[in-house]
Amino acid sequence: METEQSPIASIHNIRQMMERSSRFISLSGLSGIGAGICALLGAAYAWQLKNGLEEAGIDYRSLAFATGSDLQKQLLAxxxxxxxxxxxxxxxFTYLRSKKTGVAIWGTTARRLLWNTSVPLAIGGIVVYRLLDLGLGGLVAPCCLLFYGLALINGSKYTVGEIKWLGYCQLVLGVINLWMIGHGLILWAIGFGVLHIVYGIAMWLKYERNNNN
Known part of the structure; x- marks a missing residue:
């Protein structure tokens, strides 16, 4: 039995080594959960601003979409x-996981991942800035979702494959938001908040739970 298992164990070890060298596997599910919670807190703050203005009889959308308005500055901050x-x-959390797995948090694969996600995000930031400059604030939320989704899909080849499905979900929400401009805050909260938490829990259960036992 040992002679039969030895080649299998060797193949498994080789596969793990190749995976570590070609993919950044230190992303933690807790990172997704934490990021999602931060997004929900930010959305809750924006929602409070919205409710406060509406109770005062002020049109929230007109101020939020108005270039240079105090509300828009608050939302951007x-x-x-x-x-x-x-x-x-x-x-x-990624640092903690990298220490546990023994994989360096910064290396060739991490740099490739950062570059492939940063380019779509940087272009998205330029587009968002121009939309605000043109007074098209209603398109900011869908553009954030769309460019973030593209960044995740573009970087997924250098990390766990499941992250591309998170990217696809962001794209779907972004496209929906293009036809539901007035619901950007809700869709933003779902995309950056709820989906991140769901993704983080799924990744923790799949990759980290057994290792923590």
């Missing part, structure tokens, strides 16, 4: 804080 918080959480 909240979005920036949410992004930074989510990024810090993701890096923290």
């Amino acid at each position: 909240a979005g920036a804080c949410t992004f930074i918080a989510a990024l810090c959480v993701a890096v923290f």
